[in-house]
Amino acid sequence: ETGVTQSPTHLIKTRGQQVTLRCSSQSGHNTVSWYQQALGQGPQFIFQYYREEENGRGNFPPRFSGLQFPNYSSELNVNALELDDSALYLCASSLEGLADNEQFFGPGTRLTVL
Amino acid sequence: QQQVKQSPQSLIVQKGGIPIINCAYENTAFDYFPWYQQFPGKGPALLIAIRPDVSEKKEGRFTISFNKSAKQFSLHIMDSQPGDSATYFCAATPISSNTGKLIFGQGTTLQVKP
Numbered sequence: 001e002t003g004v005t006q007s008p009t010h011l012i013k014t015r016g017q018q019v020t021l022r023c024s025s026q027s028g029h030n031t032v033s034w035y036q037q038a039l040g041q042g043p044q045f046i047f048q049y050y051r052e053e054e055n056g057r058g059n060f061p062p063r064f065s066g067l068q069f070p071n072y073s074s075e076l077n078v079n080a081l082e083l084d085d086s087a088l089y090l091c092a093s094s095l096e097g098l099a100d101n102e103q104f105f106g107p108g109t110r111l112t113v114l
Numbered sequence: 115q116q117q118v119k120q121s122p123q124s125l126i127v128q129k130g131g132i133p134i135i136n137c138a139y140e141n142t143a144f145d146y147f148p149w150y151q152q153f154p155g156k157g158p159a160l161l162i163a164i165r166p167d168v169s170e171k172k173e174g175r176f177t178i179s180f181n182k183s184a185k186q187f188s189l190h191i192m193d194s195q196p197g198d199s200a201t202y203f204c205a206a207t208p209i210s211s212n213t214g215k216l217i218f219g220q221g222t223t224l225q226v227k228p
Binding site: 004031033035040041042043044045048055056058090092094097098099100101102103104105106107108 | 118120146148150155156157158159160163165203205207208209210211212213214215216217218219220221
């Protein structure tokens with residue numbers, strides 16, 4: 001059974017640029033959640049995708065958008081990057097989008113915005 | 115109302131000690147409380163979780179105590195080992211939301227000295 005994978009591992013961008021982060025969910029999981037983890041902080045929920053539809057969104061502006069594909073992998077897109085977007089971006093996969101189903105996290109993508 | 119407050123920020127114990135990490139919440143809609151463990155360079159991994167219909171749950175050396183009236187819950191690590199050195203996050207979510215949106219605490223960095 002393959003775990004949650006994310007790419008790339010690290011990324012450096014400049015302010016104003018756009019970035020796409022990718023996540024492959026664990027085999028059999030149809031739900032992907034994205035979190036932003038600033039240095040020294042807990043993860044903050046960005047949004048969740050369940051069966052290719054957005055299923056809940058946290059307090060993030062519209063320049064944070066996402067997609068889920070038929071194979072349940074997912075992308076996080078961030079437009080007009082700001083310095084404060086520098087963080088570890090985590091995706092987590094789970095079954096059926098239920099709140100009490102275990103979320104399995106990937107290792108994250110470290111984004112640095114200069 | 116969406117916050118989960120976690121303390122202490124860091125903790126150092128000797129091997130065999132019992133570190134205790136505390137969390138408090140305000141939103142009475144929260145009814146699922148997981149704890150996650152995160153090692154450097156890795157994503158968080160579920161350690162143990164509790165629902166408010168029980169006051170205590172044990173899994174191996176890890177115990178959650180839950181006080182519904184005080185809206186507080188805590189993690190105890192029995193017979194702590196150097197391998198337990200990691201960052202621990204409490205989290206909370208309302209099961210009825212069906213979004214899997216976890217609200218995380220700020221995290222506690224635990225160091226267990228040999």
